[in-house]
Amino acid sequence: QDVAFTFNLLKKYPSLDSSGIWSKVSGLQSVEASGTNKVIFKFSKPNVPQFFYIAMQPIVPEHIWKDIKDPATYTNPNPVGTGAFLFKSYNPSNGDEVVVKNPDYWMKGRPYINELVIKSMLTNQSAFLELLKGNAQWGEFYAPDPQQTWVAKDPEYNKIWWPAEGANALFFNTQVYPFNNATFRKAISIAINKRDLEEKAYFGAGGYNVNPTGIIPSQQKEWLDPTLTALASSLNTYNPQEAQKMLESIGFVKNSAGQLVG
Incomplete structure (x- = not known):
């Protein structure tokens, strides 16, 4: 109930909806509680990236917020949270914050640490x-x-720990030419030396298993359509000569200055 209430509160007060969950382009139509442990989000169209913003949304208790006249300007003196730690103190002179174990944390026996000092550098x-x-x-x-x-x-x-939790990506506005041409986009992909980028930016520590779908390595087995594996591999190669041929096939040529023009 609180989850559904929170999202509908964002709809009622758009100034609170900083992530654009209810924006015109999101396609979200309704959010309703179902039973005791489910919330149903209905969309007019698929919108997988929206899940990130939905999952990141802090939830507020309805019994407190339903009577607040203007939630957009409300300063909550006692926020309700489900995190592993509770705020203890903050030192404005050096930026150090101290948090302590939450005795009511929902995971039994966690966290293992009694206190953390978080330094601001x-x-x-x-x-x-x-x-x-x-x-x-x-x-x-x-x-x-x-x-x-x-x-x-x-x-x-x-020790270092490098979890693969995202990807660096080159996005095109596929609504305008020439980015709406798939051959153009494929040519750009194989014209970029991705392994060289990884070595220079991450010194080889990040690993190298990029995929044009954007699916991170640990999830490719579960989520990548196996019929697309060969195509994904071909687009992951570095082949500027083939890229030039692909661009020439759709009318792009180099002028006297060596610039690629269409």
Whole structure:
């Protein structure tokens, strides 16, 4: 009930809907509670990317928010949450925040840690220095060549974890020419040396198993149509000569300056 209430509150007060869940292009038509543990979202058209924003939406309790006259300007003094930690203190002078274990956390026996001190760092370099000095035990940030600059310093204790949780992608506006031409898009794909990009940006630590569908490696077996495997592999290669041929086949040629024009 609270979940359905929250999403319908966003619909009623569009200024709260910062992710555009109810925007004209989303296709969302209704959100209704079903029984005690289900919420039904009805769409006028498929919209898989919208799930990200739906899943990220904080839920508010109906019994509190239903009587608030203007939710858009309401400052909630006692927010209700389901996270593993509770706020304890914040030091504005150095940006340190302290959180403690939530005794009512919904996963029994978790979290394992009683207290966390979360440091606010100005740069990736300063955060990395805190780790190297032993002043911090964990960080989430960009570190150049982590195998050499971090792991090699103390292999027994210095570890990295690189979960594949997303992808870097080149998006085209397929509503306009020439991006609406599939041959053009395929040519651009094989004209980009993706392995070289991965080596230069992530020093080989990120792994190399890109897929033009955008499906991350650990989910390809379950979600990728096996009849598309060969096509996906061909579009993953680096072949600028073939790309030039494909572009020529749809009328693109190089001028005297060597620029590709259509």
